[in-house]
Amino acid sequence: MTISPVIPVYNRSDIVFERGEGVYLYTKDGEKYLDFLSGIAVNALGYSHPHLVEALKTQGDKLWHLSNVFPNEPLTRLSKRLVDLTFADSVFFCNSGTEAVEAGIKAVRKYFSENGKPEKHRIITFEGAFHGRTFGAMAATGTDKILAGFEPRLEGFDKVAVDLDAVRAAIGPNTAGILVEPVQGEGGVMPLPYEFLCELRRICDEHDLLLFLDEVQCGVGRTGKLFAYEWCCAVPDVMSIAKGIGGGFPLGACLMVEKVAKALKVGSHGTTFGGNPLATAVGNAVLDIVAQEEFLAQVCRVGDYLGSRLQEICDKFPHIVHEVRGMGLMRGLKVTDPHLNADLLLKLRDNKLIVNAAGQNVIRFIPPLIIEESHVDEAFVMIEKTFSAL
Numbered sequence: 605m606t607i608s609p610v611i612p613v614y615n616r617s618d619i620v621f622e623r624g625e626g627v628y629l630y631t632k633d634g635e636k637y638l639d640f641l642s643g644i645a646v647n648a649l650g651y652s653h654p655h656l657v658e659a660l661k662t663q664g665d666k667l668w669h670l671s672n673v674f675p676n677e678p679l680t681r682l683s684k685r686l687v688d689l690t691f692a693d694s695v696f697f698c699n700s701g702t703e704a705v706e707a708g709i710k711a712v713r714k715y716f717s718e719n720g721k722p723e724k725h726r727i728i729t730f731e732g733a734f735h736g737r738t739f740g741a742m743a744a745t746g747t748d749k750i751l752a753g754f755e756p757r758l759e760g761f762d763k764v765a766v767d768l769d770a771v772r773a774a775i776g777p778n779t780a781g782i783l784v785e786p787v788q789g790e791g792g793v794m795p796l797p798y799e800f801l802c803e804l805r806r807i808c809d810e811h812d813l814l815l816f817l818d819e820v821q822c823g824v825g826r827t828g829k830l831f832a833y834e835w836c837c838a839v840p841d842v843m844s845i846a847k848g849i850g851g852g853f854p855l856g857a858c859l860m861v862e863k864v865a866k867a868l869k870v871g872s873h874g875t876t877f878g879g880n881p882l883a884t885a886v887g888n889a890v891l892d893i894v895a896q897e898e899f900l901a902q903v904c905r906v907g908d909y910l911g912s913r914l915q916e917i918c919d920k921f922p923h924i925v926h927e928v929r930g931m932g933l934m935r936g937l938k939v940t941d942p943h944l945n946a947d948l949l950l951k952l953r954d955n956k957l958i959v960n961a962a963g964q965n966v967i968r969f970i971p972p973l974i975i976e977e978s979h980v981d982e983a984f985v986m987i988e989k990t991f992s993a994l
């Protein structure tokens with residue numbers, strides 16, 4: 605037998621971590637790594653955060669799972685809090701980012717169908733975007749690579765460049781909405797300009813379209829606001845979130861304004877596990893901390909510091925990296941040809957810094973949101989040591 609017992613769809617490392625604490629991961633042999641990846645923007649509060657551990661243990665002693673026929677207290681509380689903290693009037697819970705995107709796609713279509721315009725079902729999406737691995741989310745994703753071998757592509761998506769004229773040209777009688785990541789993550793850590801996002805909002809208003817933001821990666825404090833749309837006037841009608849909201853427990857959600865949420869009736873959509881009490885108890889614990897103004901201010905401050913230290917790296921090693929991208933604690937370093945991000949991140953890993961690769965030959969830094977300036981300095985030394993040896 606040549607196949608591994610786990611389907612080999614991931615490029616897995618040989619390093620086996622046994623435990624995590626704060627912003628560090630430890631192997632069984634006690635080797636310590638500084639984690640600037642956080643399970644791909646998931647472990648917002650790092651590892652073994654006492655408040656999250658306590659929330660999970662407490663809920664674990666009470667109730668693990670209920671059918672969605674019955675309300676559960678953590679779910680009810682989390683939905684109310686998300687409504688209070690955002691543009692949304694109602695929330696659908698699920699378990700992952702791609703499911704949150706699927707829920708949003710379904711909501712957009714159902715809204716127009718319920719309002720007598722079933723012909724409006726197409727969604728404009730962007731080059732470089734990533735929305736997930738299920739069929740709707742794959743069809744919305746900007747890179748064709750992830751669809752290879754899974755054709756035919758689900759119908760109903762019009763991919764355009766990140767360009768307002770291209771967006772306007774793509775609008776037709778069948779257009780229902782625009783789906784966009786305010787900061788493209790997988791595509792190369794690219795914040796879209798505020799004016800661009802605000803203009804999308806205006807275009808949606810003008811053409812009776814829904815603005816659907818995918819904040820699965822850039823949401824939940826990552827950019828220094830609870831949600832990235834708060835940096836500008838691109839208030840969405842629909843928004844998918846996941847990753848950070850569960851702090852490491854699988855949890856996703858699709859947030860909607862009332863007019864859209866009303867289109868989803870009993871039986872329109874559903875999931876067995878979505879809103880599970882364990883997941884939503886942890887989600888509440890994440891919000892207890894991440895939604896605090898001082899916490900978000902700290903993300904901005906440390907994020908700016910990370911940006912400035914990465915710029916120093918660019919200035920010192922322009923033949924290896926030459927551009928800092930991103931905002932808050934979602935940052936990227938653009939690698940200089942002929943170097944490759946995939947090679948560099950392995951070398952950084954050899955020096956005990958964990959980062960990963962994003963599109964456009966970018967090294968991505970998405971550390972736990974609890975990092976401090978001293979951790980940034982530690983990462984700086986590791987990068988300097990790695991690049992000096994090249």
Ligand code: PLP
Binds near residue numbers: 644700702736737
């Ligand atoms: N949307 C965005 C913006 C993402 O970055 C991701 C994952 O990286 C997804 C959706 C899919 O999330 P998941 O892997 O939890 O299905």
